[in-house]
Amino acid sequence: MRNLTLTTLLTASLSSALATVAGGGVPAVAPAAASPASAPATVGRVTLVGYAELPADTFAGGPASGAWNGEGLRGEARFQGQPVQGFSGVQRLRDGSYLFLSDNGFGSRANSADYLLRLYRVGFEGQTRPGSVPQVGQSVQLRDPDRRIPFRIVNEDSEGRLLTGADFDPEGFVVAPDGTLWVGDEFGPYLLHFSADGKLLEAPIATPNLPGLPTLNGKPPVVVGHRGSSGTRPEHTLAAYREAIAAGANFIEPDLVVTKDGVLVARHEPVIAMVGADDKVTEATADVHSRPEFRDRLTTKTLDGVPVRGYFVEDFTLAELKTLKAVERLPKLRGTAYDGQFEIPTLAEVIALVREEEAKSGRKVGIYPETKHPTYMREVAGFNTSQLLIDTLVREQFTDPARIYIQSFEVGNLKELNSAIMPKAGVNIPLVQLVSSPDEPAYDLKAAGDPRTSTDMLSDAGLREIASYADAVGPYKRWVIDEKCQVTDFVSRAHAAGLPLHIWTLRNEPTYLLPCYGGDPKAEMRQALRAGVDGFFTDFPATGAEVAREYTAAQVRSPQNPAFAGGQPNASNLPASGGYEGLAISPSGKTLYALLEKAVQGDEAGTLRLHAFDLATRQWKLAGRLRLDEGAEAIGDLAAVNDTQYLVIERDNKQGAAARVKRIYLLDLARQNADGTIHKTLVADLMNLADPQQLSPNSVSGVLGFPFFTIENVLVLDKNTILVANDNNYPATGGRGADVKDDTEVLWLRLPQALNVAR
CATH class of the missing domain: 2.115.10 (Tachylectin-2; Chain A)
Known part of the structure; x- marks a missing residue:
């Protein structure tokens, strides 16, 4: 059998080869x-x-x-x-x-x-x-x-x-x-x-591995370690942030509240332990209620219009807070194995950790701070958290706009950051308007008698307004994927307004997953990415980074x-x-x-x-x-x-x-x-x-x-x-x-x- 040179036999193009077939069959x-x-x-x-x-x-x-x-x-x-x-x-x-x-x-x-x-x-x-x-x-x-x-x-x-x-x-x-x-x-x-x-x-x-994700600018999705790797370590601890970085998160998220002496620390809420009328802790991120020397700090305050009994960060100096230890906020779900091991970190310590981990790995990591309850912090504690945040970032020389997002559920402080605080400091950091579920309007609007709801903020007109002072939107995930697992039109509307969107919060535990995902957290993440979100917050950044890598690998x-x-x-x-x-x-x-x-x-x-x-x-x-x-x-x-x-x-x-x-x-x-x-x-x-x-x-x-x-x-x-x-x-x-x-x-x-x- 000899080798065949096909130049004279092959068609010049496929179209010319489509000649009529001749003959019938071979009944073998x-x-x-x-x-x-x-x-x-x-x-x-x-x-x-x-x-x-x-x-x-x-x-x-x-x-x-x-x-x-x-x-x-x-x-x-x-x-x-x-x-x-x-x-x-x-x-x-x-x-x-x-x-x-x-x-x-x-x-x-x-x-x-x-x-x-x-x-x-x-x-x-x-x-x-x-x-x-x-x-x-x-x-x-x-x-x-x-x-x-x-x-x-x-x-x-x-x-x-x-x-x-x-x-x-x-x-x-x-x-x-x-x-x-x-x-x-x-x-x-x-x-x-x-x-x-x-x-x-x-x-x-x-x-x-062609960009198969309809992100706004065709960029890879951002994975944010929500409160660090809070699914595996107590939230807002250096250990949780270190785990998130090691897992492959692009950003880590420190929620920021202010101590009595004006230092920004990472806690999800100003209240670090809520205590019921029966003197039992209902939720806590620190072991303060077990410390008799601080019993006099137990008080009731109105937080965003809701009475809350507990211990508040603004009633403690930084030195006092440093004597406390972090505890798991969800002990029945995530256990207590790490309780009592970690301190409450400052924002400056979080930045130092990022630099330390970057020096080890050579991989750049960003921070995604949230100013928590800015109206409350100004009225009750007397601090402008937005100003404190910019002052700290400038002092720590961590102002690269490619490595920071500043987020808030309130509107006024983002507008102040955009129009006054950042221009005066000579920095230009991307701002993100967080938006909660339809029944949770922005508190500063509510306090001012503004009737706008979350639905209003996320209407086409509302998105255009957000784009006038912010660079991205951070919606609750159900705005993108509803309770029936159906993708809504929100991504396309946000992108039409020029706003990338980072949804929150994706978790691995089945209790947080819709039935359609069959207990698989990756299925939820994949659906969100296919829907076109530009990033997501997750308590389990190892899972999030693994899913994101599916879309960011250079080759199939x-x-x-x-x-x-x-x-x-x-x-x-x-x-x-x-x-x-x-x-x-x-x-x-x-x-x-x-x-x-x-x-x-x-x-x-x-x-x-x-x-x-x-x-x-x-x-x-x-x-x-x-x-x-x-x-x-x-x-x-x-x-x-x-x-x-x-x-x-x-x-x-x-x-x-x-x-x-x-x-x-x-x-x-x-x-x-x-x-x-x-x-x-x-x-x-x-x-x-x-x-x-x-x-x-x-x-x-x-x-x-x-x-x-x-x-x-x-x-x-x-x-x-x-x-x-x-x-x-x-x-x-x-x-x-x-x-x-x-x-x-x-x-x-x-x-x-x-x-x-x-x-």
């Missing part, structure tokens, strides 16, 4: 078919107009193969040559024959180190003559003689450096206008660029990516066998479309990314997202119809009698569903094909089912005809019988409705 002997599933009512029955079978045991020349098992252990070769099976991509040649791409081999990376990656020319002359067999002709061997691949391959030290199924998993290929070949790989996933005779022309092109990588070889930690963000399964080129010849088989970590389950790669500029973009139908678990191939419409195979992971979903859809990139995914129309149910001429021996009562585990080939031949073929993962069995090897079956299908094929 095969096992009985599984009973076909009923066809979906949304599509007319597709008719089989041609059929051929390539026997499973079809071999080509080459070294013996099949010596490796699924654990990567080598034994005796099982085959004296190279199996032609199975096929994962197809194009039509000018002479009417077809070029099929071999898959990675025997089903996995571990057992395919001696399977050579090739393209095979297959002819179907005499399709209508019973008993005729497809003719396998010349092959194109994929290879890397110029050492373009930057990692070790199986044949690293050989002269030809022939590529094997342990190096790449080729899934789909196209022919560019210049006659070169582009192949989609599942392991990387990569795009691979070959000459017409199979020589790799450049290094594998990695898949960027499968577990088989060579970056994880040599014992390096596996940081894949794509499931195994989830890389490129479909590759198509626009009929204009300008753009490659590469469709992942499975969802990238963080994306909604069953939603697959379709990437567009501009061949001229080498720029990537996200062309859209495909939502799999219920029952579908993966895609099988992608084929161009015209520049905006493409066929895609959707399938389940079942075979034989258990197979149900084996379908072909028409994707329209110019149309979107309400959820933003690509609009699609059912074209063919491969489990319910009409075979009135009994072209296939597997048909039952004139109906053919195609119940193979993997169906990985679809090609548009003309406006009414498509070609479909399966990949058999040689020597797999089960499609036509539990103990029967899967042949490669090739179907020519007549569609009931014409496609708008590019001319």
Whole structure:
């Protein structure tokens, strides 16, 4: 079998290859078919107009193969040559024959180190003559003689450096206008660029983790350690802040109140222990009630219009507060293991901790202070917390606007910061208007008799006003995701006003999660990020940072990516066998479309990314997202119809009698569903094909089912005809019988409705 130079055979563009198929079928002997599933009512029955079978045991020349098992252990070769099976991509040649791409081999990376990656020319002359067999002709061997691949391959030290199924998993290929070949790989996933005779022309092109999040400026989401890592350490302690930084938080949040001697300290409320009429503590962040020397400080004050009995920070000097120890605010939920171990820190100490941790790690971390109850602190304690905050930041030389946000639930102090305090100090720090639930208006507005509610503040007019004095908005999370787990229009409205938004507060404990998340806090975080929030506060920044990394990793990588070889930690963000399964080129010849088989970590389950790669500029973009139908678990191939419409195979992971979903859809990139995914129309149910001429021996009562585990080939031949073929993962069995090897079956299908094929 000689190597084939394809320059004269390959089409100049995919559109010119869409010639009318000739002939009928090849009724070869095969096992009985599984009973076909009923066809979906949304599509007319597709008719089989041609059929051929390539026997499973079809071999080509080459070294013996099949010596490796699924654990990567080598034994005796099982085959004296190279199996032609199975096929994962197809194009039509000018002479009417077809070029099929071999898959990675025997089903996995571990057992395919001696399977050579090739393209095979297959002819179907005499399709209508019973008993005729497809003719396998010349092959194109994929290879890397110029050492373009930057990692070790199986044949690293050989002269030809022939590529094997342990190096790449080729899934789909196209022919560019210049006659070169582009192949989609599942392991990387990569795009691979070959000459017409199979020589790799450049290094594998990695898949960027394109900005899949609709943040306002396309920037990565901000993870804020809410009161530090308050889910794992008592809140607002240096230990909690240190844990948050180590966990990967971008910012840590110190809520700020003022001591008797005018020092800003980190506590969630001015009251550090609330005490009931029965003298029992109802909530506390410090052990003050157990300290008899401070019993005289127990008092009742009106905090934002509500009487509160307890101990208040403004009644203690800093020296006195430093004798107290922090305790867990939620002991029944989070335990008391760390009670009595940590002091109450000052803002200056929090800044010093940030600098200390930065010096150790080299990673910049910001602070996100909140001025707590500024009206109360001014009226009851006599302090302007906003002025104290700016004075402290200037004194500590921590005024970089890229590393600080100042937030408040009140309005007046933010306006004062914006118009007077910060300009006088010569600083310009981003301000964030916090907004609570609808029944909790901003207290300073309420105290002044202003009737505006939270709903008013977050109306379109209210958002425009916020944008006049603040740089971002911090809404309670239910403004973005309601109690029914439905995303509202708030993100788009805030972004329309030019406001990024950081929602609060996401927690890991099931008691804080809606039922739709099934107890999984990552599900809530992912939904919020997909909704377009620009950041979020969380008591568990380790979880938050892990989810954010799903969207900020530079590349999409499968577990088989060579970056994880040599014992390096596996940081894949794509499931195994989830890389490129479909590759198509626009009929204009300008753009490659590469469709992942499975969802990238963080994306909604069953939603697959379709990437567009501009061949001229080498720029990537996200062309859209495909939502799999219920029952579908993966895609099988992608084929161009015209520049905006493409066929895609959707399938389940079942075979034989258990197979149900084996379908072909028409994707329209110019149309979107309400959820933003690509609009699609059912074209063919491969489990319910009409075979009135009994072209296939597997048909039952004139109906053919195609119940193979993997169906990985679809090609548009003309406006009414498509070609479909399966990949058999040689020597797999089960499609036509539990103990029967899967042949490669090739179907020519007549569609009931014409496609708008590019001319």
